[in-house]
Amino acid sequence: MPERMTRDLPIHEIEDAIVASLGDRTRLVLSAPTGSGKSTRVPQILLDRGILDSPAGGQVVVLQPRRIAARMLAARVAQELGVRLGDEVGYQIRFENVTGPKTRIKFVTEGVLLRQMVRDDSLENIAAIVFDEFHERHLYGDITLARALDIQEAIRPDLKLIVMSATIDAAQLAGYLGGPEQCGLLHSDGRTFPVDVRYASRPSYDNRSPVWEQAADAFCEFSRASDPGDVLVFMPGAFEIQRTIETLGHRKEARGYRVLPLHGELATKDQDAAVARQDRPKIVVSTNVAETSLTIDGVRLVIDSGLARIPRHDPYRGINTLLIDKISQASADQRAGRAGRTAAGVCLRLWTASEHADRPVQEKPEVQRLDLSEVVLTLKSAGVHDLNLFRWLEHPGEKRIAHAEELLLDLGALRRGPDTHARITETGRRMLAFPLHPRYSRMLLAAEEFKCVHEACLAAALTQGRDILIRKIDKHTQDRREDLLGHKSPSDLFVLMKAWSHAAEHRFSIEECGKYGIHAQSARQVAPLFQQFLNTAKREGLSIHEAPATDAALQKAIILGFSDRIARRIDAGTLRCEMVHGRRGDLARESHVHHEDLIAVSEIREVGRSDGEVNTILSLATAVKPEWLEEFFPNDFGREIDVRYDAQARRVYAHEIRLFRDLPLGRKAVEPPPLEESARLLADEIVAGRLELKDWDHAVEQWIARLNNLAAWCPEFELPPITADDRRTLIEQICHGQFSYRSVKDKPVQHTVREWLSPMQQQMLDDHAPLRVKLANGRTPKVTYADKEPPVISLRVQELYDAHETPTVAMGRQKVLIHILAPNMRPVQVTSDLANFWKEGYPAVKSQLAGRYPRHEWR
DNA sequence: GAGCACTGC
Incomplete structure (x- = not known):
């Protein structure tokens, strides 16, 4: 028989209030910091006080953001109640279901409940749902709460919903849950030790030394005055951790300390070492893992860089970014709290109090930061057709929703309905059976057609968790790895599959995996995923073919999931690639598909470099044959004729360029088109000096190609004689963006055009030429044209900031719309004269951004 | 020569 619980934790002070509140209303927000005992005791209170005894069945489901927490809390509650x-x-x-017919208190991770809601929205047997650690605002937690509210209103009015949170603005949350009419609001105190938070005396932008130096300085200064005990240092990533450790190694104050790194990519034994008690005092230098996931007992001093690498999905470009950013006040408090777990402690922040006040109060919730494709598909299957009307706690932004819908339409998971809202298709429903991003579920469905389901399941499993191939390995390991995996492969996924198979054959032995730089623990975790996908595939009626699939079969399946990420190498000497939709990036150095011209990439990530610039890295590449694209996407092909004039030979050459969407795939020589005569006449004009040109050879070459394109666009266009009006028309065409931006951006062509013109026309060109914007960091931001509206320049805040250091170089004096893409918020728009942007437009931008986006010091 | 936080179905 369950024992009665002892009432030794702060949460019991409001036990009666909880019971009373849930007697009146079905919703309750409970704000309580760590140490209040809410996670273990609230479920017991519900059970003990009869709140679960409803006709619908008496289970309380407690949502946890992490598996380990679900497992440990369940064990602790079972122990407290004296039950098995x-x-x-x-x-x-x-992969683990430790429940039975008698279960009344059930701890689950967020995804488990969301999946259950997809299958059965009556939530039979569930009397109450408790959302624990809700302030972390994970994507699935948000969606699960919103759906639970829907279900409560539509079919389960008796369902009790309790939202527990340590730091979130509880009143706002209670408002979302219907206000005082429908939702109770209670607060409990925690039981932790006080932490003395100290700020830097100099603002961080004033301090030119790197964060690792600053952290080491702070440590040395502190330890000269008092004994720090065990120390925890927060850094944004593995690189900074390494530098911190090196720097501390040169400081005499750190002698006698064990200095240990802690981050996700470390082997389990190294992580354990950082958490374990040492024979000497220790300094653990850690990423965000130590903020929520791992606790290190005995820490009395926290040194916080205030930085983290924060993942975001940019719906404008359809890529993921991972850039270093300042953490929020809530996150900094969470880090500081790590110094007060076992005794009073100190937290040294490497930024000033006034900078702190400028930081956002909370981190942006994931729903406003991440790719929503999987969630959108889930909601569509639940009958939510207009996602803008969904009960978002915070709206993710229309663009984010639109981008997810576009991808799902491309994948065939959605189809436009009569009311313009896209509906889920049969394919979409089948995709939803797989617990995967829709791209990968699409790949698995395609795999049936190409008879490679088994292989595709493994490929999908390998992309889910941490990379099984460790990045930083020594030369010997590198050589051994190359012997095992080869140098080239049609797909990086094949390489991963080969590495994994080797690890699996050796039962994921740490020693054997270590020889090849394979992360044994990560590889081991792939096995149950692989099995889960195979089981799901079987259940969905896909046939698991026994015969091994051909490489081409799997490559084709992959392409069907990643057709909007086709990329082409620009040249053989570099890793530069151009992609469909005008994007660019660099193929990952470690890719084994470096010999191929055309690839599909499964991952795109924008990563900050140590020099402050940004790299777009294309990884997990798969070789693509153009004929496959033709087979699968016959309507996405176009062609363009490129005509060039060879001045020495005085001949015109024509090439046909094949385009997949907007990506040039290859060129082949063709008969010069009828325009040849006109082109030659034009060339003669130039050669004869009747048109003054600088750098004429190149200019002519470019220009003739452009004229040819114009002729294709406008058949009545006649080249000779070139009247002033013709020229005007030409310029206007250019100005209105009917030539691609790329085609006229080269300097010689600008020259050419200028030289043709009267002074008045030159003025017109200056006023209306396609904008050429070059930032101080060498990047050219995207410029888009629309009818009758000023061109739009899209700048990311980072670029704006970088550009501010040295002036932006820009041509054109017309008014433009400058679109500032600031992470975590709707784009800020200002209309400005670009040449005077810093004088006129920038103050407007600044006033809109300052305070809301304190990533940088706005000057 | 360059480059990577943490979870979760």
Whole structure:
């Protein structure tokens, strides 16, 4: 029989209030910091006080953001109640279901419940749902709460919903849950030790030394005055951690300390070492893992860089970014709290108090930061057709929703309905059976057609968790790895599959994996995923073919999931690639598909470099044959004729360029088109000096190609004689963007055009030429044209900031719309004269951004 | 020569 719990934790002070509130209303927000005992005791209170005894069945489901928490909390509650884990108290996480028919208290991770809601929205047997650690605002937690509210209103009015949070603005949350009419609001105190938070005396932008130096300085200064005990240093990533450790190694104050790194890519034994008690005091230098996921007991001093690498999905470009950013006040408090777990502690922040006040209060919720494709598909299957009307706690932004819908339409998971809202298709429903990003579920469905389901399941499993191939390895390991995996491959996924198979054959032995730089723990975790996908595929009626699939079969399946990420190498000497939709990036150095011209990439990530610039890295590449694209996407092909004039030979050459969407795939020589005569006449004009040109050879070459394109666009266009009006027309065509920006951006052509013109026309060109904007960091921002509206220049805040250091170079004096893409918020728009942007437009931008986006010091 | 936070179905 369950024992009665002891009432030794702060949460019991409001036990009666909880019971009373849930007697009146079905919703409750409970704000309580760590140490209040809410996670273990609230479920027991619900059970003990009869709140779960509803006709619908008496289970409380407690949502946890992490598996390990679900497992440990269940074990602790079972122990407190004196019952066997899996009977009255159980837990369910991916791959593990430790519950039984008697289970009344069930801890689950967020994805488990969302999946359950997709299958069955009556939530039979569930009397109450508790959302724990809701302030972390994970994507699935947000969606699960919103759906639970829908379900409560539509079919389960008796369902109790309790949202627990440590730091979130509880009143706002209570408002979302219907206000005082429908939702109770309670607060409990925690039980932690006080932490003395100290700020830097100099603002961080004033301090030119790198964060690792600053952290080491702070440590040395502190340890000269008092004994720090165990120390925890927060850094944004592995690189900075390494530098911090090196720097501390040169400081005499750090002698006698064990200095240990802690981050996700470390082997388990190294992570354990950082958490374990040492024979000497220790300094653990860690990423965000130590903020929520791992606790290190005995820490009395926290040194916080205030930085983290924060992932975001940019819906404008359809890529993921991972850039270093300042953490929020809430996150900094969470980090500081790590110094007060076992005794009073100190937290040294490497930024000033006034800078702190400028930081955002909370981190942006994931729903406003990440790719929503999977969530959108889930909601569509639940009958939410207009996602802008969904009950978002915070609206993710129309662009983010639109981007997800576009991808799902491309994948065939959605189809436009009569009311313009896209509806889920049969393919979409089948895709939803797989717990995967829709791209990968699409790949698995395609794999059936190409008879490679088994292989595709493994490929999908390998992309889910941490990379199984460790990046930083020594030369010997590198050589051994190359012997095992080869140098070239049609797909990086094949390389991963080969590495994994080797690890699996050796039962994921740490020693054997270590020889090849394979992360044994990550590789081991792939196996259950692989099995889960195979089982799902079987259940969905896909046939798991016994015969090994050909490489081409799997490559084709991959392409069907990633057709909007086709890329072409620009040249053989570099890793530069151009992609469909005008994007560019660099193929990952470690890719094994470096010998191929045309690839599909499964991952695009924008990553900050140590010099402050940004790299777009294309990884997990798969070789693509153009004829496959033709087979699958016959309507996405176009062609363009490129005519060039060879001045020495005085001949015109023509090439046909094949385009996949807007990506040039290859060129082949063709008969010069009828325009040849006109082109030659034009060339003669120039050669004869009747048109003064600088750098004429190149200019002519470019210009003739442009004229040819114009003729294709406007058949009545006659080249000779070139009247002033013709020229005007030409310029206007250019100005209105009917030539691609790329085609006229080269300097010689600008020259050419200028030289043709009367002074008045030159003025017109200056006023209306396609904008050429070059930033101080060498990047050229995107410029888009629309009818009758000023051109739009899209700048990311980072670029704007970089550009501010040295002036932006820009041609053109017309008014433009400058679109500032600031992470975490709607784009800020200002209309400005570009040449005077810093004088006129920038103050407007600044006033809109300052305070809301304190990533940089706005000057 | 360059480049990578953490979870979760």
